Each structure stands twice: as structure tokens, then as C-alpha cells.
Amino acid sequence: MKLHIVHIYPNEMNTYGDRGNLLVLKKRAEWHGLESVIHYYHAGDAFPKQADIVLGGGGEDRAQDAIQGDILRIGDKLHALVAAGVPMLMVCGTYQLFGKRFITHEGREIKGIGIFDVETFGGDKRLIGNAAVETADFGTLYGFENHSGRTRLGAAQQPLGTVIRGNGNNGEDKTEGARTHNAIGTYLHGPLLPNNPKLADSLLILARPELTDTLSAAYDDLAERSRANARTRKY
């Protein structure tokens, strides 16, 4: 049975190499012996009937404005998929739109679809740099953050993890990202999945429970070396 990966708004939300996440899932699925079908979802399209994993990337403010109306249109569909346990990875701009609202620096409110109980406020200084986050289910995540939004979690919202280096959601409360069922929101680019194969495989296994985490270590020799470098990087 093929794995259907839906990548939402690939032409708008693609600024920081997040298409790498798609490439990693596709290739790792292949290594697990699973053929995948990529569905690019563009504003105005019918949402793909089969969606085993949903991915979204970060984009520029202008791009985020351009897709905002459309994401509200498909909000119910995305909520239903999350409730059904479909794994999702939403990075940066799409993470913000998966929240309840984004209040721009000028005070304008951009409504999100509220899968995560989070609110984001525009900041004046961008938070940029190498980051590391400790998570319960996926180990330490290494990535690169580049965002001006400050995201605050609602009281009951579970974060993705705890910041051990960098700024995370807002530079203050040490939380990074959000998780609701199997949907993950995060500010980590890099892109995220190449350096975090455990997270990549977890998304695949959540989508296809019959898969087991049995890839030979040789596949991840380079990723492990890259992670070792990230652990000790001084800047």
C-alpha cells in the first residue's frame, strides 16, 4: 500500500529549505520498502482524498497572507485528519497558521485554524540561529530557527519539547513548538528531518504502524556525524 504524503502550499511556503523534509520522508519510506506518492496541495485545489502524512513549510509574510484564506477553507478537513491521528509536520509559517491567531507587529489579526492552542505575536527582532530541543518521543532535535513571531501556548497545549539551545517559541518560556495528537508544529528549519532521522521515522511509523524502526544504522551514519557536530558547535 502506497504512502500518500501531502505537502501543502509548496510554492508559497518554501523559503528555508523545508522541501528537504519532504525529500527525507520520501527517501526513508523507500528505504523502509514503502513506495510513496507526493500530493502537492495548492490554494483552491480539492484536498487530496488520501493523506497519510501532511507537511507544511515556512514562508515570507507576503506568502502567508496569500494562503491564509485558503487554509481557513480547508481547516475542517485538517482538523478531521488530526483527530484521526494523521501525523503532520508544520514548520514556522504553517505552524503559526495551525494556531488560533497571529497578531502582526502592527496589531492586525490573522486568523488561524486552531489545531494548536497557540497565539503568535509579531516581534521586532528576528530570532535566528542554531537551536536544539529536548523531546520525550523523538530525542534531541537539532535545527535552525529564523522567525520574528513569538508564540505563546494555551494552558493545556503540549509543547513539542524544551529548548536546550536557542529561542524556541518565544525566547522566554523555554518551550518549543506544539504537539496535538500526531500533529507537530515547530520553528525548527535546517531543514528539520535530515538531522533528526528518529523524528522522520516516527512520522512514518505513525502513518504506517506496521513499519518497525529497523533501518540499518549505515543509513544514518552521516546524520549521526552531523548531530555530533551540532552537539558541540560553539555558534
Add this chain to the structure above:
Amino acid sequence: MRRTVGTLLGKSVAGAVRLRGKSGGQALPGLVVETLVPGYLGVMLRQLPQGVVIITGTNGKTTTTKMVVELLLAHGMRVLTNPTGSNLTRGIISSVSQQAKRGGRLPFDIAVFELDEAYARQFTDVVKPRFVLGLNASRDQLDRFGEVDVVARLVSETMLAATDGIIVNADDKRLSAAVSSADVPIAYFGVAPQLLTYFPRDDELVAVDGPEPTLEAADVPLGVELLAFEDDQATYRMAGQELKARLQVTGQHNFQNAAGALALVRAVLPDVDPTELLEALAAVQPAFGRGQEYTLLNGSKLQLNLVKNPASFRQGLASYVQKGTSLMIAINDRVADSRDMSWLWDIDFTSLAGRTVMLTTGSRAVDMALRLQYDDIPVGSVEPDIEKALTAFARLPGDKVIFASYTAMLRLHALLEKNAGKDL
């Protein structure tokens, strides 16, 4: 008064820096003069009878500047320019004070400066340029600029500061639209419609299926148009004539840059004979680390290519990877390279299918190899030490190409300049 004081100060600081044998001496004299003699750069450059010309944009600044300078020199002008790599205001102040006479006179007709997108905008507050050439705006150093729109805005604002004319890439719609209502003359350069597919704009670079990228031709009259290219030969339309030249600076992106250089030189020298311009263009050699070729001890050729961002890496892969060439990729992550490696994932390496990249090197050698792993391109070995990697690479038989990020290129350039013909 400021002219003399600033010049002497700049010269003495530069002298002291040289005496102490310090490297990186380009910025310090500029910093001292900038602090102690405010307004120095403005009064100095206002002496120039033909004023100041600025070249800016994400990719192609250094090569295009070299072309413009050499075309103007070939037509008898005395040209002041900034040394490669010091494209920030301080480097320019240093360069001006060192090239001025002790009394503060600048013995040049015109200044042609390559300026970084952010500094170009600041520079126009100090000196109003006569002409500005805007090459392109594309994703680059996003850990520094944040967004591509920011880069486009900076380049556009610099162009709009020109007093006598703007030269803009008609095929970069973000830039050409931003200046369309300027109140100075605009000279457009561009490529023929059938070539547009070789020059994707930033948004097209990463587009996937769905709506087709709009490859519509520019709807403005082109002053200089790249009509065709093959190997080292490029054909341009200019002043109603079709002209061919064999260039030593090759690569499709450089043929496009040359169209910008030609358009700028025609704005500065409106009466120049286009045929003579093309002859001078054919004589231009590649700039520092931008396609420079070295002959190694074993007789093979090695070409060093700077790659800064997805657009330039993509152009490099399309232009310089020939059948049988051995490849090495050198990626560092200092600020000038980009701390963030995400740019490597916006490049499609599948055009290398069937090859092995012989070595990856630099502080991000492992990350580069990891990127290639996901496009199924095997890597011979991962050697973060650039000097060791170059030694191993140079011993391979056959012709070679290196793609290198900025500071990796600087290191390789230094090693090759010193030892290319010897045992590396």
C-alpha cells in the same frame, strides 16, 4: 581639508597595519577614517568628473563589476574600483584613501563599486550614484536578511537613488516592477524568451508542479538582449545589431551578467561602438574564485567556482559539470557562507545522477554529504580539513571542478594561488 587629512590618515593606518603584518588590513583604515573624518568618502568621490556607478544584487556582482571596469578601461577611462571581496563601505574608504594622491586628489574619471545589497542602500545616503545596475534578487543568507522580499527592497531602493539612470534585469520582475515609475531613464537588459527557462527567478527556482511558472518575456524594450549561447559563445542584440563573442568568462549566468555590464557601459558611454565593446568583453578573464582555472602539477585543469545560494549553485551545476569532470564540494558555515544549511536543500542535485562527488570538505562537509545522500549521489570521502581535501583531490587524474561556499572559496583560492603548479 577633509580630503587631505582623511587620505593621510587612511594611508598611515594602512601602512601601520602592513608593518605589523596583520591580515584583514582592508577594513581598519576605513574604520579609522570613517570615525575620525566624517564625510570623507562623500567629498572624495564628488571630485570624480563621471561620478559613481554601483553594481548590486544577489548574484554576479563581482564578475559583472570586473567586466564593467575592464570595458571602461578599454575605452580610455581611468576607473577607481573596490578590490574583490571588500564590498562594504569601510573597504571602499580604505581603497579610496590608498589610491588618492597625498593631497587628497583622486586621479580617476569614474568609480565603479560592487556593493553588498544591504550596504549599497546605506552607501547611497553618503554618495548619490549616477547609475545603478540591479542584477537580481534571490534567496541568499536568509539568516542575515530574513526574507527574499527584504533583499529585493534593498536592491530596488539602491536603484532608485541613481541620479542619471537605472540599469535593471527585465527578467527579475520583483526588481523591474519596483523601479518602473522611477523619474530617471531606465535601461533594461534581459534574455530572449526561449532562454528564460535557463534563468529561473527565485520563486520559480523552488516551484513544484501545480501552476506553471510564468515564463513570460519582459514587456519592456531591452537595451541589451542575450539572444543565444553555446559553449563559450554568446550572441547579443544591442543598438539594433546582432553581435557574437567568445567569452573567457563562461557559464550561462555570466552571459546574462555580461548583458547587464554592456547595458551599464552603454549608459555611461552612449556613443561607444558596440563591436568594440564586445571585443573588450571577450578579453575579460574570470574574477577571483569565480570560474578561475588552474593547471595542476599532473597537467590536469582545476576550476574553482564560488557558490553562494541555490541560484548560483544551480547555475554552476548547469554550466560547469562536464562529462568526466571530477567534483569536490566545499561548504563552510561562517557568517559570510550562511550559518544555516537549509539553502543546500533548495538545490536539486539529481543532475549529478550516475556520478560520485569525490570529496566534500569544509566545516559542513558532513552536512553536504548528507544532502547528497538524499539525492542518491555517492560521496568518495568526507574530509572537513580543506587543505587535506584539496591535496587528495589534486592528485586525481582528469579535469576537476570545485564548488565552494564563500569562505571555503577564499581558503582554496589562497592555497591554489600559492601552490597550484606544485605539489599541493
